Amino acid sequence: MTKKRQIKLAAYLIGTGMHVASWRHPKAKPNASIDPAAFIQYAQIAERGKFDLAFIADSLAVNKESHPQILNRFDPVVIITAMAAATEKIGIAGTASTTYNEPYILARQFASVDHVGGGRAGWNMVTTADATGETALNFSLQKHWEHDHRYERAEEFVDVVKGLWNSWEDDAFIYNKETGQFFDSEKMHELQYKGKYFSVKGPLNIARSKQGQPVIIQAGSSEPGQRLAARTAEIVFAHRDDMEEAKRFYKQLKSRLPEYGRSEDELLILHGISPIVGETEEIALEKYNELQKGLDPYEALKFVSGYMGNVDFSKYPLTALAKEVEFPPVNSIQSQFFEMKKIIDEEDLTVGELYTRFFGAAKKDGFIGTPQQVADEMEKWFTEKAADGFMIQFPLLPYDLEDFVRLVVPILQERGLYRFEYEGDTLRENLGLKIPQNQFTQKKQKIQG
Template identity: 65%
Template sequence: MPQKRQIHLSAYLVGTGIHVASWRLPEARKNASIDIDYYKYLAQTAERGKFDIAFIADSLAVNEDSHPNILNRFEPTTLLAALAGATSKIGLVATASTTYHEPYNLARLFASVDHISNGRAGWNVVTTGDATGETGRNFSRTEHVEHDHRYERAEEFIDVVQGLWDSWEDDAFVQDKETGVFFDPAKMHRLNYKGTYYSVQGPLNIGRSRQGQPVIVQAGASEPGQRLAARTAEVVFSHVKDFERAKAFYKSLKSKLPDYGRTPDQLHILQGISPIVADTQEEAEAIHRKLHDLLLPEQGLRFLSGYLGKVDFSRYSLDTPAAEVEFPQDNGIQSHFEWMTELIRKQNPTLRELYALLEGGANRELIGTPAQIADVLEKWFVEEAADGFMFIAPVLPQGLEAFVDKVIPILQERGLYRQDYEGDTLREHLGLEKPYNRLAVRDRALSEVES
């Protein structure tokens, strides 16, 4: 019988939490974003909760408007390597950009983490939205690559990286001391890729890991992003706040998989959530109010700029209807822009109300008791708005601790979530098969034709 579908969870680890004011709480740890012992504790807590993934996001530029927890933080693949030694089961995923890396270097970085973690690594593929142009200026570029062209480059980039990961067959390194044969030349494969954007020979100077290749993760919600995900992704993070829209996105993306010879169970869609969990509704609301009170108005407005492009908010009062503000269509993350503009159209909030809606990403129905939170997650999962969730805590570590200690047991009791890990690799956690070596298949087919 097929295995019963169960919720998958990823923990988004970012300093003191995703709420812009979380660092101001009296109990918040100073320098949390560069405290390795703190990050080890977060990853271990998520592992105690049997999460599939500990996730580390990244950006390649900061400015005065950036979230406090990203102004001073670790490079993510370096952090993953450290977390690999502090955990034994949980998958480890980090963000890296196809626009600002070279395929060979990136393939080597993630293959190394995959070996260090014994098969638990994943790469979150981003093309990098750059609404302000500041990322490009950090990489000697005067202009950022246009949205659709970024995805065209990303398709080639992923093909090159995955090809490099297949440079060696699993048993290529024979290391026979008696004969002096270190590797079998027939099991080494050069990529010899030549495309529109990249030309890469190979082979990569590290072999395949226990799980074959790191898991491919993406977050693009635009049409080009969905096409790229349908062809290459194994996990997709989404941030659709509305239930019906989330169901439509789920159906749309899953329906594209057969075009690439794939089945729905080969890609998991995780919706972003930022619950505030407490023993009573009143306590949860109090935590939310406390965070809101710590948020300075200018911080809230700067936060809006990150979603909607550079706007001179000094021209407006906080009580200005957001619909009266001209937000530029930028070259950044289109799904954020579209969600925000639709929210403005439907709810007609003031600027003050708009940033209050955004702060910490809290959905009103996810502020409550453990049972209430579990009910919402169950609905989204059972009715196929999600295969699981990206847990983005407003406050860390408290939010993660509360979720692990109070919500996870309810999901387990309902048979919606694992009691324990049943495998050791990230692919095993996600129910994904180890990928075959495509270069080995290619070269053997060529050899047969030639003979």
């Protein structure tokens, strides 16, 4: 009997919330981005709502033109470790770059978090989109690598990391006090990887976790990004302007999986939304307007600029047509840039309308309203296969998260779209993903067979 699909939910956690003016809200704690108690609270609320995942994004440079919450933030590996220790069932995922890291260090860090959480860790694999090029200067480089070059390196990087996570077979550590045998040396494997970018001997000095290895998450939607996702990712975080665009992307990416010997249920696509829920439509809009009161239009434009590459909208009058702005070559998130640029060209938006169009109530979705309206929209996206679930970027934390758990989750549960209890103890169990077989065990079995 085929198990019924259910909505998967991830909570995108950033300081006081995703809205660029959230830190100015009367209820907000402005320094939440460096308050461990705040993130632990967020993760615990999400766990109470049976979310699959609590997710932390990252950046490796200070971009004064972007969201203020990213100017002063934790290293994701540090904060997800604290969150893992303070929760029991929810998955904990953090972002780490394949461009500005070494595979051995990253593999060890995330394997460690996976053990701390009892098999609940996820790695958001990014190549680092940096429109300003500032990141390179923090890593002894003069220039940020080009988009396709970053993905080429990432292909090798993820192979090395996954190979290192397989350094030990599941029963390699014996801990036999009587015989003095700590481990079975025949079940330890050196990777001996040699490629264009990396040469890594191994083995990794930490065992496989309860779920085998951390879940791999990715957000790339460009051609190289989709290729990498189809081959290696288990969750893809996507943004599309409307449901029809999302359905096309969903079908396109899922259709690529057989090329790599994978089935559709081995990759989950989560669509990014920013719901604001109120007992009535008026209350929901009042919450939205309260956030908008703190919005400086030029600060908001800096945030938009960060999403569209090396362009500064804040230099232009608010009444200027956005399509007349000069756009330099993009070396950032290409798929997002081209989608936003298409909207700018087609809708004759002014510069002053950009933030609200892309990040506010003017988006083409129905995620600001009553609990029933938000649940209806989520059900529609899910049942029509525009998404397997949602990466929820709550505008104001923890309040919008609390309201969602209190008001929307029960409706989704009553409709049979969402769990009442976690299915298991690990992230893979709760997502319905299989434990990856150890590549060295698999090789031995083939030889013996």
